[in-house]
Amino acid sequence: MSIKIGILGYGNLGRGVExxxxxxxxxxxxxVFTRRDPSSVKILTSSAKVCNVSELNDWKxxxxxxxxxxxxxxxxxxxxxxxxxxxxxxxxxxxxxxxxEHFANVxxxxxxxxxxxxxxxxxxxxxxxxxxxxxxxxxPDGNDYTFWGxxxxxxxxxxxxxxxxxxxxxxxxxxxxxxxEAVRNGENPELTTRQKHTRECFVVLEEGADAAKVExxxxxxxxxxxxxxxxxxxxxxxxxxxDHSGIPHGGFVLRSGKTGWNGENKHIIEYxxxxxxxxEFTSSVLCAYARAAYKLSKEGQSGCKTVFDIAxxxxxxxxxxxxxxxxx
Amino acid sequence: MSIKIGILGYGNLGRGVExxxxxxxxxxxxxVFTRRDPSSVKILTSSAKVCNVSELNDWKxxxxxxxxxxxxxxxxxxxxxxxxxxxxxxxxxxxxxxxxEHFANVxxxxxxxxxxxxxxxxxxxxxxxxxxxxxxxxxPDGNDYTFWGxxxxxxxxxxxxxxxxxxxxxxxxxxxxxxxEAVRNGENPELTTRQKHTRECFVVLEEGADAAKVExxxxxxxxxxxxxxxxxxxxxxxxxxxDHSGIPHGGFVLRSGKTGWNGENKHIIEYxxxxxxxxEFTSSVLCAYARAAYKLSKEGQSGCKTVFDIAxxxxxxxxxxxxxxxxx
Numbered sequence: 001m002s003i004k005i006g007i008l009g010y011g012n013l014g015r016g017v018e019x020x021x022x023x024x025x026x027x028x029x030x031x032v033f034t035r036r037d038p039s040s041v042k043i044l045t046s047s048a049k050v051c052n053v054s055e056l057n058d059w060k061x062x063x064x065x066x067x068x069x070x071x072x073x074x075x076x077x078x079x080x081x082x083x084x085x086x087x088x089x090x091x092x093x094x095x096x097x098x099x100x101e102h103f104a105n106v107x108x109x110x111x112x113x114x115x116x117x118x119x120x121x122x123x124x125x126x127x128x129x130x131x132x133x134x135x136x137x138x139x140p141d142g143n144d145y146t147f148w149g150x151x152x153x154x155x156x157x158x159x160x161x162x163x164x165x166x167x168x169x170x171x172x173x174x175x176x177x178x179x180x181e182a183v184r185n186g187e188n189p190e191l192t193t194r195q196k197h198t199r200e201c202f203v204v205l206e207e208g209a210d211a212a213k214v215e216x217x218x219x220x221x222x223x224x225x226x227x228x229x230x231x232x233x234x235x236x237x238x239x240x241x242x243d244h245s246g247i248p249h250g251g252f253v254l255r256s257g258k259t260g261w262n263g264e265n266k267h268i269i270e271y272x273x274x275x276x277x278x279x280e281f282t283s284s285v286l287c288a289y290a291r292a293a294y295k296l297s298k299e300g301q302s303g304c305k306t307v308f309d310i311a312x313x314x315x316x317x318x319x320x321x322x323x324x325x326x327x328x
Numbered sequence: 329m330s331i332k333i334g335i336l337g338y339g340n341l342g343r344g345v346e347x348x349x350x351x352x353x354x355x356x357x358x359x360v361f362t363r364r365d366p367s368s369v370k371i372l373t374s375s376a377k378v379c380n381v382s383e384l385n386d387w388k389x390x391x392x393x394x395x396x397x398x399x400x401x402x403x404x405x406x407x408x409x410x411x412x413x414x415x416x417x418x419x420x421x422x423x424x425x426x427x428x429e430h431f432a433n434v435x436x437x438x439x440x441x442x443x444x445x446x447x448x449x450x451x452x453x454x455x456x457x458x459x460x461x462x463x464x465x466x467x468p469d470g471n472d473y474t475f476w477g478x479x480x481x482x483x484x485x486x487x488x489x490x491x492x493x494x495x496x497x498x499x500x501x502x503x504x505x506x507x508x509e510a511v512r513n514g515e516n517p518e519l520t521t522r523q524k525h526t527r528e529c530f531v532v533l534e535e536g537a538d539a540a541k542v543e544x545x546x547x548x549x550x551x552x553x554x555x556x557x558x559x560x561x562x563x564x565x566x567x568x569x570x571d572h573s574g575i576p577h578g579g580f581v582l583r584s585g586k587t588g589w590n591g592e593n594k595h596i597i598e599y600x601x602x603x604x605x606x607x608e609f610t611s612s613v614l615c616a617y618a619r620a621a622y623k624l625s626k627e628g629q630s631g632c633k634t635v636f637d638i639a640x641x642x643x644x645x646x647x648x649x650x651x652x653x654x655x656x
Binding site: 019020022044100120125127130131132137138184259265270271272274275277283288291313320321323324328 | 350465609637640
């Protein structure tokens with residue numbers, strides 16, 4: 001009896017979920033739902049169906065959890081509450097500032113449908129959030145540090161590509177090693193935006209574009225680049241394709257805290273990720289939480305939850321006895 | 329309305345709990361219970377009482393959670409089930425192989441008393457276990473690695489001190505940097521005991537003892553040292569006191585895994601601790617889980633739990649709304 005998974009949206013994230021489902025022997029992919037013409041979408045799992053989103057309601061009794069793989073800007077705020085009325089759902093909503101609003105909408109919908117919804121699942125928000133929470137609870141007297149990278153920022157790459165004269169481009173966010181070391185040494189530095197990360201851009205110019213002008217425009221772009229030390233490299237389309245087609249990412253969450261009657265002892269808690277594929281890792285986290293949603297739903301629970309609300313054992317296919325014997 | 333904490337046992341761990349309670353504004357220390365004559369035990373918290381263990385039952389309605397700070401070999405297997413009949417309890421039981429048996433005993437007692445017990449809380453078992461579990465659930469296709477140190481091993485220091493001719497001694501467990509790097513690089517090495525850790529001993533000799541004989545006896549000691557590359561330094565009692573009186577520890581939990589349809593992408597999850605004081609950090613984890621025990625008990629739950637069974641939000645004094653707004 002395996003957990004039947006539906007995927008809504010078949011981009012990088014949806015394909016990642018398909019791969020992750022294959023790695024979990026207690027799960028099977030039932031169907032992929034797309035806004036496109038289903039006949040135009042080829043998936044990897046021969047036993048699963050490809051359907052149009054309009055058919056979702058026909059699958060109510062054939063799917064245990066729908067993993068919603070849309071974008072946070074416009075897709076998820078609509079899709080997750082809508083689907084939570086009829087299905088257990090998981091999403092990776094990552095607009096930190098709008099999480100409370102999204103939570104409230106999804107909670108009302110999930111409760112009305114007696115389903116379990118888990119939002120903001122992935123690595124940030126997600127595993128990084130969990131590590132911030134655990135570390136804050138253990139070391140109440142301390143400082144938090146989050147560094148991202150080295151990795152590709154989709155938003156910054158998009159920003160580069162909107163610059164006039166740019167044909168294509170990719171942006172890497174890179175943590176400043178000296179800042180990381182200062183934190184690890186327990187120096188509790190106060191770090192400005194510029195001191196924490198640098199930005200490195202690989203840009204393919206349009207025929208005849210002015211490189212100096214493009215470089216200046218990128219480096220001075222407010223919000224995206226002007227607060228950072230930014231490097232711009234001009235390369236050919238072939239080089240971009242050859243050396244920069246991956247979607248790696250990662251980062252570091254640190255808490256530096258003190259204990260003792262007079263705060264005389266220092267402690268550093270560090271969590272880090274080094275990911276070849278940002279979407280595939282996020283998908284892997286989504287699948288683990290899909291298992292949790294399934295189990296919670298079987299227990300009769302409902303409503304919206306986040307990673308903070310899920311006991312870790314729910315993520316595992318193993319029993320409590322097995323976990324205590326082998327992983328504790 | 330703060331959470332009233334009792335401490336059973338006032339050694340390094342008990343003192344650490346006392347310091348940690350002070351850092352948590354929603355907690356207060358009610359009493360320390362000792363097997364010694366209470367008048368001989370001086371504590372730091374002026375508002376708390378020192379009592380003999382025999383008085384524990386008088387405190388049933390005045391303490392929300394007892395944090396049991398005894399040893400795993402003989403204290404906890406008796407104390408935790410006994411106290412769980414009357415109190416919500418936390419312990420740091422760390423004999424991995426006997427956890428299932430301890431769990432069963434404590435579970436029966438806690439259920440009979442309608443209390444919550446959380447066992448094996450600390451960093452290993454504890455935070456390291458949690459990280460092994462999360463990482464295994466996220467990356468089912470992968471390998472686990474746990475390294476300890478650099479830090480003082482109490483068991484190995486005790487073993488040194490039992491050698492004839494040794495007056496005093498301290499042993500550090502040190503992870504092998506090259507092994508750590510190979511894991512971080514995704515090489516998935518198969519590591520022998522010797523390849524993972526080295527052991528460094530600082531030994532004070534008795535007057536007239538044979539250094540070469542002591543060194544040979546330490547290095548060849550089965551289970552403790554014979555499977556490791558061990559270094560022995562002979563120092564004076566003053567040097568030992570000056571340079572080696574701390575109880576630092578720490579370590580690394582890594583999972584190296586693959587994702588993708590054909591396992592084409594590699595990922596590394598790493599969690600590490602660098603601790604000035606092993607007992608004070610463990611105490612800080614115990615306090616966070618004491619809050620969870622208190623909240624679970626208020627919800628009417630009972631029985632034995634481990635870190636695997638506790639949703640992270642229970643560790644925090646903040647509400648779900650606050651956590652979602654600030655830490656997610």
